Amino acid sequence: MELPPSDWYTDPKYWEANRSFIWSEKRIEMSEAAAAGIAKLLEMEPGESILDLACGFGRHSLALSQQGYSVTGIDLNPGFIQEASRKAMDMKLDARFLCADMRDFVEPDGFKNIIIMYNSFGYFQDPKDDNKVLENCFMSLKPGGKLLLQNVTREYIIANRSSRHSRYWHEEDNGTIRLEETTANDDWTWNTTRWIILRGYERQEYSYGMRIYGTSEYCDLLASVGFSNLQTYGGISGIPYDKEKHHLTLLAQKPKGAN
Numbered sequence: 009m010e011l012p013p014s015d016w017y018t019d020p021k022y023w024e025a026n027r028s029f030i031w032s033e034k035r036i037e038m039s040e041a042a043a044a045g046i047a048k049l050l051e052m053e054p055g056e057s058i059l060d061l062a063c064g065f066g067r068h069s070l071a072l073s074q075q076g077y078s079v080t081g082i083d084l085n086p087g088f089i090q091e092a093s094r095k096a097m098d099m100k101l102d103a104r105f106l107c108a109d110m111r112d113f114v115e116p117d118g119f120k121n122i123i124i125m126y127n128s129f130g131y132f133q134d135p136k137d138d139n140k141v142l143e144n145c146f147m148s149l150k151p152g153g154k155l156l157l158q159n160v161t162r163e164y165i166i167a168n169r170s171s172r173h174s175r176y177w178h179e180e181d182n183g184t185i186r187l188e189e190t191t192a193n194d195d196w197t198w199n200t201t202r203w204i205i206l207r208g209y210e211r212q213e214y215s216y217g218m219r220i221y222g223t224s225e226y227c228d229l230l231a232s233v234g235f236s237n238l239q240t241y242g243g244i245s246g247i248p249y250d251k252e253k254h255h256l257t258l259l260a261q262k263p264k265g266a267n
Contacts, residue, residue, distance in 0.1 A: 009191050009192075009193050010200065011198070011200060011217060012200055012216050012217040013215070014132075014133050016131075016214075016216045016217065017084065017216070018085075020085060021214075023085060023087075024087075025205060025212055025214065026205075026214065028180065029180065029186060031064075035067075036067060039067045039068060039070075039071045040074070042067075042068060042071070042244060043068050043071035043072045043074075043075055044071075045244035046068065046072070046123060046125075046156060046244055047072065048246075049156065049241070049244050049245075049246055049257075049259065050154050050259070052077060052120075052121060054077075055077065055078060056077055056120045057080070057118070057119045057120045057121065058072060058077050058078065058079055058080070058120065058121040058123065059080050059082065059115075059118070059119040059121070059148060060072070060079065060080070060081045060082065060123050060125070061082050061113075061123065061124045061128065061141075061145070062082070062083055062084075062124060062125075062128035062129075063081030063082060063083050063092065063105070064083055064085070064088050065091045065092050065095075066088075066091070066092030066095060066096070066103070068123065068125055069081035069092060070092065070095055070096060070099065070101065070103065073096065073099075073102065073103035074101065078102075079101075079103040079104070080105075081105045082106050084109055084110070085107075086107045089105045089107040092105045093105045110144065111132070111141055111144070112144075113148075114144045114147050114148050115148050116148065117147075117148075117149070118148050118149075118150075119148055119150065119153060120153045120154075121149075121155075121156070122145050122153070122154075122156070123155075123156045123157075124145075124156070124157045125158050127159050127255075128159075129157060130159065130219035130220070130221065131217070131219075132219070133198075133219075138229070139229065139232070142229060142230060142233045142235075143233045145233075146234050146235060149262040150262070151263065151264045151265065151266050152261065152262065152264040153261070153262050154259060154260065154261050155235065155259070155260045156244075156257070156259055157226070157230075157257075157258045158244070158255060158256065158257045158258070159221070159226070159256055159258075160220075161223050161226070161255070161256045162196050162197075162220045162221060162225075163222060163223060163252055164251060164252060164253075164254065164255060164256075165192065165196070165199065166196060167251075168252075169190075169192075172192040172194075172196070173189075173190070173191045174191075175187070175188065175190075183207070184206065184207050185206040186203060186204070186206075187204040187205075187206070188201060188202070188203055189201070189202045189204075190202075192220065197219060197220050198218070198220060199217060200217040201215065201216055201217070202215045203215070203216075223240065223249075223256055227258070230260045235261065235262060236260070236263050237260065238258065238259070239258070239259040240256060240258055240259075241254075241257040241259065242255075242257065243255075243257055
């Protein structure tokens, strides 16, 4: 299986070309309700601090700020950070947006809550980098603070794909045709996706990859860096988790006595 470029997520052309597909209008319209669900699941109090890791253009961050929380958004894409900052200014919101790598960003005891939403974890080909991200989250949380991580799992992928290799095509409202080819490696620990985008006579091709973890592996990862009180859900609504039907929504806590 051919791997994508190790830094595929740093290519602004990838995000620009695929933005409307990754974040549909319907998904964006749901941002306010999603933010309310996040706050409810985290049991947030008015004014509490929250860090949105891989915040993108601020879909959740801006909505959380509108709802009265103290928000910091972090993303590696400078264009997204500029867009989120501009929107916050236009909306007169006191939200902070910073361009930074989640493998490097740490503000010790800086936040009561941290969120990593919508499959924004596992981009790195070295699994040690994933561990580093969670270590940073643990250090950046106040004692007793909570981490909310949402991602697809190995159990879900295997249950919903007939084989390691799949192909399908999708036609968008504007006539753009997207061809998708997805391949998992032999032990289902890595997934590579190739997109071919056809717009009239124009053809663009991109590939991206994500590490695949099982539910128990996510729990073990979080526990290994110090998190406790792990709880699994089938969504931010808090519904019971069925590993073959739902993407994982995982809630973890930094112990109150932790440094």
